[in-house]
Amino acid sequence: MTDPRHNLRDIYPPTGPEISAKSWLTEAPMRMLMNNLHPDVAENPHELVVYGGIGRAARTWEDFDRIVESLKKLEADETLVVQSGKPVAIVKTHADAPRVLIANSNLVPHWATWDHFNELDRKGLAMYGQMTAGSWIYIGTQGIVQGTYETFAEAGRQHYGGDLTGRWILTAGLGGMGGAQPLAAIFAGASCLAVECDPDRIAFRLRTRYLDERAETLDEALAMIDRWNRAGEAKSVGLLGNAADIFPEIHARMKAGGLRPDIVTDQTSAHDPLNGYLPSGWTLAEARAKRETDPKAVEHAARASMKVHVQAMVDFWDDGVPTLDYGNNIRQVALEEGLENAFAFPGFVPAYIRPLFCRGIGPFRWCALSGDPEDIYKTDQAMKELFPDNTHLHQWLDMARDRIAFQGLPARICWIGLGERHRAGLKFNEMVASGELNAPIVIGRDHLDSGSVASPNRETEAMKDGSDAVSDWPLLNALVNTASGATWVSLHHGGGVGMGFSQHAGMVIVADGTPDAARRLERVLWNDPASGVWRHADAGYEDAIQCARDHGLNLPGILG
Amino acid sequence: MTDPRHNLRDIYPPTGPEISAKSWLTEAPMRMLMNNLHPDVAENPHELVVYGGIGRAARTWEDFDRIVESLKKLEADETLVVQSGKPVAIVKTHADAPRVLIANSNLVPHWATWDHFNELDRKGLAMYGQMTAGSWIYIGTQGIVQGTYETFAEAGRQHYGGDLTGRWILTAGLGGMGGAQPLAAIFAGASCLAVECDPDRIAFRLRTRYLDERAETLDEALAMIDRWNRAGEAKSVGLLGNAADIFPEIHARMKAGGLRPDIVTDQTSAHDPLNGYLPSGWTLAEARAKRETDPKAVEHAARASMKVHVQAMVDFWDDGVPTLDYGNNIRQVALEEGLENAFAFPGFVPAYIRPLFCRGIGPFRWCALSGDPEDIYKTDQAMKELFPDNTHLHQWLDMARDRIAFQGLPARICWIGLGERHRAGLKFNEMVASGELNAPIVIGRDHLDSGSVASPNRETEAMKDGSDAVSDWPLLNALVNTASGATWVSLHHGGGVGMGFSQHAGMVIVADGTPDAARRLERVLWNDPASGVWRHADAGYEDAIQCARDHGLNLPGILG
Ligand SMILES: NC(=O)c1ccc[n+]([C@@H]2O[C@H](COP(=O)([O-])OP(=O)(O)OC[C@H]3O[C@@H](n4cnc5c(N)ncnc54)[C@H](O)[C@@H]3O)[C@@H](O)[C@H]2O)c1
Ligand SMILES: NC(=O)c1ccc[n+]([C@@H]2O[C@H](COP(=O)([O-])OP(=O)(O)OC[C@H]3O[C@@H](n4cnc5c(N)ncnc54)[C@H](O)[C@@H]3O)[C@@H](O)[C@H]2O)c1
Structure with missing residues (x-):
């Protein structure tokens, strides 16, 4: 019997400005799925494993092929539904709806253990999605360098005047x-x-x-x-x-x-x-x-x-x-x-990351669908111009360019927050529209972000009000991103800390240079980090309450 | 100290064709929230308890007031976000997005116990939403009569030729x-x-x-x-x-x-x-x-x-x-x-209800926002005309009219499936448009439905493939309904069987007589029952596979 999860094919995403899907909104998830399995990106691509133990991009190779085929055929008012790495349905929606909706490894709590997951997995009924493996926005080790860097830098700010x-x-x-x-x-x-x-x-x-x-x-x-x-x-x-x-x-x-x-x-x-x-x-x-x-x-x-x-x-x-x-x-x-x-x-989150989360700051990332490193260098430059006073950001961009090699499609990560992300998105969209970039840009983030995860042993350890285990927040984050028009949205369980210990949501949006994309980018890249600000404001963090006020968020039950 | 959950006010939803919100899409959730607390509907309305032990409609009375106030002010491109009965945010979305997004009682699995829930509840951080209590579409005991009736009737069909x-x-x-x-x-x-x-x-x-x-x-x-x-x-x-x-x-x-x-x-x-x-x-x-x-x-x-x-x-x-x-x-x-x-x-689900679920058949319900019983009688009649051969349905409608008193806003429930629900929705929308009905109709369902619940001790007991505990399905149901333009969408945990034992999703959509509503009704009332058909087709039920084929569903990973 052949193993449905093993294959010797090497997967490379197409690059350049020609597409084989019907629009960039469907070409993008296809390229990003393939990029997750790129030999320079994935830990064990022949087994569909992207990173983090057994975090996969698709349940089987047959599912991979069917997802690709489905994305190629998908119309502008259709949505592909993916359940634990299997493309179960194509449904009629509308242009402002996501093109792909994903749920990976979710289990009813009483059964949410590795034992039960493994039993389902053996039967071919499950897939571990990790955070960005099953939601097609992993970009290699740049992410972990950046996260660790932000932690150390924040410690420096808190204890040593920056x-x-x-x-x-x-x-x-x-x-x-x-x-x-x-x-x-x-x-x-x-x-x-x-x-x-x-x-x-x-x-x-x-x-x-x-x-x-x-x-x-x-x-x-x-x-x-x-x-x-x-x-x-x-x-x-x-x-x-x-x-x-x-x-x-x-x-x-x-x-x-x-x-x-x-x-x-x-x-x-x-x-x-x-x-x-x-x-x-x-x-x-x-x-x-x-x-x-x-x-x-x-x-x-x-x-x-x-x-x-x-x-x-x-x-x-x-x-x-x-x-x-x-x-x-x-x-x-x-x-x-x-x-x-x-x-x-x-722990590192309550000590150093939470103050950032309070302002919606987290691992924002983007990827050049063209495959051209120059596109990323141009966006690096654009980011510097957009945020001229953020020396911390400038330093990171220079160091990253200098010391971190691209893996697969060229990509960049940097931590920015509410009020910044949508400006970056709109800027990239303009650069695509003007032809300055060779192809559209995909914008996403880790599930480890301000409003998108409930994980009491890590991201939500020791919340001020004791709400560590409340997972309404990531679910609302996914619903809001779906309602705002992200290009793909995902809901996962168990990433980072294993079965039973976390629930989290992913979001990716494509800047294809159209005015429609601009409208969606403005909404999604505002609402997504804002959801982290409300989550922390609701828990009583002063920084988050202040950030919500500064940005004029409308929070009836929190700000009154 | 006053108890934020106790109050002596009696809540009655407004009735008639005049609205105090900015549109029927926001007036509707407001009236339905109030209807859930109507003295004839709720078990203990002064404590905000609608049914099912401690299933509530809002976390506190202050939250109730803020929800109402928020709905009155909500614009046509805004969405109210409700977290365990508290209105946390109003976000900018678009006309085709839901007007309300709700998550109730969700807990990270390892902490998903009554003990932990009760601890949060005592701190004012939680609310038990049951199924339709916290999602504002409870209609009294008509639902339980109907569910039990369908079970007995299906047993009759299976064992005694109907x-x-x-x-x-x-x-x-x-x-x-x-x-x-x-x-x-x-x-x-x-x-x-x-x-x-x-x-x-x-x-x-x-x-x-x-x-x-x-x-x-x-x-x-x-x-x-x-x-x-x-x-x-x-x-x-x-x-x-x-x-x-x-x-x-x-x-x-x-x-x-x-x-x-x-x-x-x-x-x-x-x-x-x-x-x-x-x-x-x-x-x-x-x-x-x-x-x-x-x-x-x-x-x-x-x-x-x-x-x-x-x-x-x-x-x-x-x-x-x-x-x-x-x-x-x-x-x-x-x-x-x-x-x-x-x-x-x-159990009753695998024995009698599952064959219905395989065809997307479940507890479809609707409610007359006018408050006028005649509106429901007219829809009863319309349903008979729409489905002239469904004698089972005709019998139910006659008996229900004859023997079951309305509680709060007049409402009707009946079990219909894929291919039927959207027709009913479109018909009601026409009746609103033509002025035949005195006000818009709200259309929803129980979370106990074909594609909207994972509950291994009840609705998903003994699934053919052993996927009882896989909760990707209800999460996808909520995401698809959000993407399709339901008026409000909810994600709950623990309804019916208690903390740890179920995850489930709710959907409500308003037929306000507009062409926009017609477009949304057609999509939502097709995709929602279809999600139950795919869920069961994926599990290997022949009835569901056949139903999917009969209705031309596009299921790449299931039908090939
Ligand atoms: N919370 C987060 O976001 C986050 C991020 C990164 C890593 N982590 C955690 O950090 C740990 C390390 O992750 P990894 O992927 O690098 O693991 P790894 O297993 O690849 O590396 C662990 C290293 O520690 C070394 N080691 C083991 N015992 C040692 C000892 N007594 N003294 C000195 N060295 C010793 C090993 O030789 C190995 O090189 C894991 O527990 C991981 O979960 C968490
Ligand atoms: N799965 C479903 O959808 C579903 C639907 C309805 C009810 N239920 C279950 O059915 C049960 C009943 O629900 P309820 O709301 O009617 O509960 P309830 O407590 O209101 O009623 C139980 C009744 O049983 C009677 N009773 C107790 N012991 C008895 C005995 N030995 N002999 C005869 N009568 C006895 C009691 O006097 C009482 O009237 C519950 O366990 C509930 O969870 C499940």
Whole structure:
């Protein structure tokens, strides 16, 4: 029997100004679906996996083909309905309605577990959509660099007057996502010491220029940091070692007058004690062998080490060093191991991202359907002109152009908020209309955004009013975007934190240069970030209430 | 402190052709919200409770006032966003978009429990929307009569060639919903013997004409049934007694040559063993007292009796009598008490309702905004003319007019499906346009419908492909209705079966007599039932696949 999820085809999106669908509004989702499976974009495209474990773009290859075929035939007043990666129906709607509506991996709560999902998945009845995998707006690793950069930059604003020059970040883990940390730190203006137990990971990050140096000993690493700090240079070093040993050691030296980190965090895979975290005192080979022969022993030792690791983080925190959990659940493990004040330091969202969410600021991104990098460079320039005073944005755009290679269709990400996004959209639309760009621009965002996700262990951790688990908000976000005329809208479950732990919504809109698109862009790119502002204003955040007032939002039950 | 949920005002919707909102599309949700709280409609209107325990229409009285105020001011290109009964935002959309978007009681799955809901509710952060309470399209008890009638009628079609003349239904429970059974049986053409342990309940049903006779002994009751059956008359009798005693007794007599019931079911409140089910051998007074002093003893005895009760139902089933569970969870209790084959007989949805759902048939309803009963009588007549061959429908309309009093704004419910609903909508719209009706008509449905609910213990029990818990479907239903231009759309969680156990979507559309409304009615009232047809076709039901083919639905991933 052939596996409906395996295929040796390589998928590349068409590029250039000629289309094979009936309009750009249907050509766009087709190209973006294909772009998600581009060999340079997807982690495992032959299995339809885009990123994040098993986050897929379509349920099977047959479904992929049927989606493409459907999009090619779709009329201007029709909508394609996709259920967990399968194109179930084409329905008659109207020109201002979305061209594609998507729901992925949603389960009735009582059954919303990995076990039940896996059972359905084996039967061919499910697909894990992650956030942007099943909603066709993944653009590669640029997103994670940017998110980490924004976190570090916001920490810099909150604690160091917005200037991280001569300062350094202590972290651990240089894996799939954690590997973005050194580059993100440098983008934010800080040096970075990253502890990593696997020499291959360090070598890989050096090779791809995400990391500048490597060090064998702590003395060596700290000497580098000290040198860079004094020179006001932002550079990064990977230190081979175990975070559970090195973090306490750095803290002890600090207490004895040694270097003091300016920010402390961690991105080891603590969420998976069996496979993701090396216990202190173990070699990689030992851990690998014991995972087979005595998995419980590995888990036990890893959890004990995490307690030591978190204890050191709490110590830094207690000594006034800004310290944050980066969503790997390490505090929870330490708490379970008996470290009562494991949650002394906050998660990254409540600490640094939420103030941005309060103003509707989040991971806005766009992609050039032409395939031409020049189109993105032109939009980079346009963004600078549109927001001349946003030096933070200018810096990011320059650094991103300089250090981050495009993957698949050229794309850009940057964090902007309510009152800005619609202006960017309208500007891009004009540039398409005038012929300055070679083809339309697709505009979207991550589901990890201000108004589009309910995820009590991550994006909505510790909401001021306790509404962490209320998921009316992402559902309303999807309904509002549908009513406003986004080009495709999606509702997913489980992205980022797994089955049962999140509900979230996606939105993508095409700037095809027409006046109709302009009307829709103005509405959608206003209402979408506004939904984040109301969600946070309703929870009682002053920044959000102020932002709502400043922008004249009409919020009867909130502003009165 | 005053309770924000309590108020002594009586709410009546405005009636007649004058409006205080800016259009009928906003006047309609305002009148329907008020109608949900009409003293003749709502169970506890002063607490904002419409029906179903704590199913509310608005979160607080202040929210109610703000919703009304917002609807009065809402422009033709604006949309009001309601989050768990609170009007959070007014956003700019367009004329073809819904005027109201609603999400009620949705919780991230891992936290989707009554405990967490109640905690939020106490903080003023939540509202239980039930199905039509929080989505402003409840119309009183006509709905439950109709649903029960359709179940009995479908059972008649499946087992008795569509003719229940001279046949009888054995059931128990004459409570809030169960009290509709005798009337529904008669509507379906069958006599009914309902066992009820509380004489007051029997008296109440006699007084309101939902029940014809009462009997003190089984001999007496069976004699009546026998007489009516022979005469080909459909009448009902309430027998004072305990179902756990009477059901086995009737079965034993049947085996000894006595009367054989033609359908067996039950609507005692078995879902709540402490308060809802009287143990065999106990008096009502004993049970009442023991609930305080020894609740565990009551529960224990009730559960033991249920096992006996279900054993009798299994015996009827084994002897070839069509037997069904009516969604009160009695099989589950019996199973837990050790009755291994408790699930021998099916639930009512897989047995009788699903074949209707496969054709998009479900609880279509409409309401006269004029407040004039004549408007409904005219639409009754129009429905008969539109569907001249549907004798089942004609019978229902006549019986409903004859035996069911209007509550609040005059309304009608009837079960029709794909290919019929949009015709009814267009017809009503013409009648409004021509002035034949005194004001616009609001058209909606229950969330318990073919494509709008995922509820593994009720509406999606035992789906052919095992997709019971997949809730992509109701979410897509809401997105499609939003994209098609329904007047208001809602997404709820927990209706009917409680927190964690269901997700479902509502849809209401206004026929205001304009050509714009006609376009929307045609799309929405086609796509909405069609979504039920695809959902069931995707699950492999032949009836649904055939219905999809007959109606030319475009289902790429299902029909190929
Ligand atoms: N909340 C968010 O948005 C967010 C973003 C990025 C990452 N994360 C979380 O961060 C974690 C890392 O993600 P990833 O994709 O990089 O994982 P990964 O498994 O690819 O990388 C983890 C790295 O940590 C190293 N490591 C393990 N134990 C160590 C120890 N004791 N000392 C030093 N190094 C050690 C491993 O060798 C590996 O290189 C995950 O838990 C992930 O969920 C969350
Ligand atoms: N699935 C559906 O759509 C659906 C529809 C209607 C009702 N139901 C279920 O049916 C049940 C009844 O609903 P209700 O609103 O009528 O409840 P209710 O509590 O108002 O009525 C239950 C009635 O059963 C009687 N009763 C209790 N124990 C008895 C016994 N041993 N013998 C005889 N009579 C007994 C009580 O006196 C009471 O009158 C509930 O469990 C409800 O969830 C489900």
